[in-house]
Amino acid sequence: MHRPDRxxxxxxxxxxxxxxxxxxxxxxxxxxxxxxxxxxxxxIETVSFVHPGAVPQMADADEVWRSVERHxxxxxxxxxxxxxxVHRALEAGFNAVEVVVSASDTHNRxxxxxxxxxxxxxxxxxxQLAHEHLAGVEAIIATSFGCPxxxxxxxxxxxxIVDRAAEAGADRVAFGDTTGMATPRRVTDLLxxxxxxxxxxxxxxDTRGTALANLLTAMDRGVTEFDASVGGLGGCPFAPGxxxxxxxxxxxxxxxxxxxxxxxxxEALLEVAGLAQDIMGRELESGLLRAGPRTRLTQRP
Amino acid sequence: MHRPDRxxxxxxxxxxxxxxxxxxxxxxxxxxxxxxxxxxxxxIETVSFVHPGAVPQMADADEVWRSVERHxxxxxxxxxxxxxxVHRALEAGFNAVEVVVSASDTHNRxxxxxxxxxxxxxxxxxxQLAHEHLAGVEAIIATSFGCPxxxxxxxxxxxxIVDRAAEAGADRVAFGDTTGMATPRRVTDLLxxxxxxxxxxxxxxDTRGTALANLLTAMDRGVTEFDASVGGLGGCPFAPGxxxxxxxxxxxxxxxxxxxxxxxxxEALLEVAGLAQDIMGRELESGLLRAGPRTRLTQRP
Numbered sequence: 001m002h003r004p005d006r007x008x009x010x011x012x013x014x015x016x017x018x019x020x021x022x023x024x025x026x027x028x029x030x031x032x033x034x035x036x037x038x039x040x041x042x043x044i045e046t047v048s049f050v051h052p053g054a055v056p057q058m059a060d061a062d063e064v065w066r067s068v069e070r071h072x073x074x075x076x077x078x079x080x081x082x083x084x085x086v087h088r089a090l091e092a093g094f095n096a097v098e099v100v101v102s103a104s105d106t107h108n109r110x111x112x113x114x115x116x117x118x119x120x121x122x123x124x125x126x127x128q129l130a131h132e133h134l135a136g137v138e139a140i141i142a143t144s145f146g147c148p149x150x151x152x153x154x155x156x157x158x159x160x161i162v163d164r165a166a167e168a169g170a171d172r173v174a175f176g177d178t179t180g181m182a183t184p185r186r187v188t189d190l191l192x193x194x195x196x197x198x199x200x201x202x203x204x205x206d207t208r209g210t211a212l213a214n215l216l217t218a219m220d221r222g223v224t225e226f227d228a229s230v231g232g233l234g235g236c237p238f239a240p241g242x243x244x245x246x247x248x249x250x251x252x253x254x255x256x257x258x259x260x261x262x263x264x265x266x267e268a269l270l271e272v273a274g275l276a277q278d279i280m281g282r283e284l285e286s287g288l289l290r291a292g293p294r295t296r297l298t299q300r301p
Numbered sequence: 302m303h304r305p306d307r308x309x310x311x312x313x314x315x316x317x318x319x320x321x322x323x324x325x326x327x328x329x330x331x332x333x334x335x336x337x338x339x340x341x342x343x344x345i346e347t348v349s350f351v352h353p354g355a356v357p358q359m360a361d362a363d364e365v366w367r368s369v370e371r372h373x374x375x376x377x378x379x380x381x382x383x384x385x386x387v388h389r390a391l392e393a394g395f396n397a398v399e400v401v402v403s404a405s406d407t408h409n410r411x412x413x414x415x416x417x418x419x420x421x422x423x424x425x426x427x428x429q430l431a432h433e434h435l436a437g438v439e440a441i442i443a444t445s446f447g448c449p450x451x452x453x454x455x456x457x458x459x460x461x462i463v464d465r466a467a468e469a470g471a472d473r474v475a476f477g478d479t480t481g482m483a484t485p486r487r488v489t490d491l492l493x494x495x496x497x498x499x500x501x502x503x504x505x506x507d508t509r510g511t512a513l514a515n516l517l518t519a520m521d522r523g524v525t526e527f528d529a530s531v532g533g534l535g536g537c538p539f540a541p542g543x544x545x546x547x548x549x550x551x552x553x554x555x556x557x558x559x560x561x562x563x564x565x566x567x568e569a570l571l572e573v574a575g576l577a578q579d580i581m582g583r584e585l586e587s588g589l590l591r592a593g594p595r596t597r598l599t600q601r602p
Contacts, residue, residue: 106601106602109602110602146595148598148599149598149599149600149601149602150598151596151598179592180588180592180595181595183554183555183558183559183595184517184555184559185558185559185560186558206510206588207588207592208551208554208555208588208589208592208594208595209507209512209513209547209548209551209554209555209588209589210513210551210555211510212510212511212513212514213513213514213516213517213555215514216485216514216517216518217517244588246510247510250509250510250511253484253509254484254485254509254510254511254514257484257486257487258484258485258486259486287481287507287508287509287510287545288509288510291480291481291508291509293509294447294481294482294484294509295452297449297450297451297452298449298450299450300407300450301407301410301411301450
C-alpha cells in the first residue's frame with residue numbers, strides 16, 4: 001500500500017465529455033471551461049483538433065480556445081488524432097497535446113482508420129513536431145483494459161505500446177478505460193506488466209460501476225493522476241453501449257473523505273456540474289449531483 | 302490484504318428493494334423471488350413484517366412467503382422492526398429474522414419511533430423468542446457509516462451497538478450504509494473499531510458511486526458477506542435523496558472478473574434484472590443491465 005496524500009485530476013468534460021454529447025454552443029463551452037478553471041482543478045482538457053466532418057462537436061476548437069480565460073497555474077491541453085491535428089493544436093498555441101492510440105488494433109482502425117502500429121509510427125513525427133514547439137505530448141492508450149470488439153487486451157501488449165511511446169519520445173502516458181471494461185483485477189494486471197519512468201495517468205469510465213474501485217486500486221499502487229468529467233459528461237462514439245466518464249465530483253468527494261487532497265473545491269465543482277446540466281438541458285448521470293455530498297444533511301424529522 | 306476467494310451475497314431486492322418502490326402485485330413478487338432462487342444466490346431477504354399502514358408495499362408478506370418455492374440450500378430471511386413483527390415472521394415459519402437498529406438515535410426515532418437504546422433493549426426479548434423457535438437473529442445496524450440527519454457516526458458508537466447486540470444474543474450483525482454515506486475511509490474506520498466474533502455483513506448503497514470501492518475495501522479487510530439488490534432496486538424511505546442499493550449484477554460482475562467466486566450465474570442474474578425492470582415498468586439504475594457485462598462484445602465494424 002502506497003496510498004498517496006494527494007492526487008492530480010484532469011478535467012475532461014469540455015473535450016471528451018462534449019465530444020460525445022449533442023452539439024453545444026461555443027459560448028457555453030467557454031463558460032464551462034472558465035467555470036472549471038475556478039474550482040481548483042490543475043488540468044483541463046479543453047478541445048480536440050479533429051476533422052469537423054468526423055466530430056462536428058469540436059468544429060469550433062480554435063474559437064473556443066481563443067475565447068477562454070487563461071488562468072496561470074492551470075495546465076490546459078488539447079487532443080489530436082494525428083499529425084495534422086497536432087499541427088493545428090500547436091498553431092493555436094497549446095503547449096500540451098494528447099494523441100490517442102488504441103491497444104486494440106480493431107478499435108484503432110474504427111477510431112482513426114489505421115493500425116495501432118501505423119499510429120505509433122506517426123507518433124515519432126508528432127513528438128518531434130511538438131518538441132520543436134516546446135510542447136509536451138501525452139500518449140493516451142485507449143482500450144487499455146479491454147476492447148469492445150476484441151475483448152480482453154493482453155497487458156503485455158499495452159506494456160509494449162508504452163515502450164514504443166517512450167521510444168518515440170512521448171512525455172507522458174495515459175491508460176484509457178474506453179468502454180468501462182476495467183476492474184480492479186485489470187488495473188493490477190496492467191500495472192504489473194507496465195514498466196516505465198514516464199508519468200502515468202488513468203482514465204476510468206463508470207459504465208459498469210467499477211470506476212472508483214479501479215481508481216482506489218490504482219492509487220494504492222502509486223498512480224496519482226486521473227481523468228474525470230464533471231457531471232459524468234460523455235462516453236465513446238465508436239464503442240456502442242458505453243456511457244459515462246466517472247464524474248469529477250464523485251472522485252473528489254470520495255478522495256476528500258479519505259483525506260486524499262485534490263486541490264478542488266467540491267462545492268464549487270458541484271455548481272459547475274449544475275451548470276453542465278443546465279447547458280445539456282437534461283439530468284446528468286451524477287449521483288452526487290442528485291444526492292449532494294455526504295456532508296449535506298437532511299433536516300431532522 | 303486478506304482478499305477472500307469467495308464471498309456470499311444476500312439478495313435484498315424482494316424486501317429492501319420493493320419496500321422502497323411503488324407497490325407491486327403479489328404474483329410479481331413471488332415470480333421475482335423464485336427467479337432469484339435459480340441464479341445460484343445463497344441467501345434471499347424475502348419480505349418484512351411491518352405494519353401495513355407504515356409500509357403498504359409489504360402488506361402481503363404472509364401470502365408472498367406462502368407462495369414462493371422453497372429451494373433447499375437457499376437461506377430465506379425476513380425483516381421485522383420489532384417484537385410483534387418477529388412474532389409474525391416466526392409464525393410464518395421463518396428460521397432467520399433480521400431486526401434493524403440505527404446507530405443514529407435520530408434515524409432510529411424516524412424509522413421506528415423510539416431511541417436506539419430502546420430498540421436494543423427489546424432486542425434481548427426478540428432473540429429469546431427467536432431462539433425458542435430455533436430461528437437465528439441478525440442485528441442490522443442502520444446508518445453505520447453516517448446518518449442523513451446527524452452526519453458522521455462515531456465508529457465507537459457502532460462498535461458499542463455490536464457489543465450490545467452480542468450481549469443480547471444476536472447471531473449475526475450487519476452494517477447498513479443506509480443513505481450511501483460510506484467511503485473506503487469510513488469502512489476502514491468502522492472495521493478498526495468493531496471487535497466481534499459474530500459473522501459480519503455489509504450493505505452498501507451506490508448513491509454517491511462508492512459502493513464497489515467500499516466493498517473492495519471491506520473484502521480486503523476480510524469481510525465476506527454483502528447485501529445487494531438485483532437491478533439496483535430500492536432506497537430508503539426515511540432518508541430523502543437516497544437512491545440505490547448496489548446492484549447485485551454489478552457486484553457479481555466485478556468479483557468474478559477478479560476471480561472471487563459468488564456461486565451466482567451472472568447471465569441468469571441479468572435475466573432476473575430484466576424481469577425486475579419489466580415488473581417495475583421503468584428503466585432501472587443498473588449500468589450493467591444497460592451496457593451488458595464486459596465479456597459481451599460488440600460486432601466489429
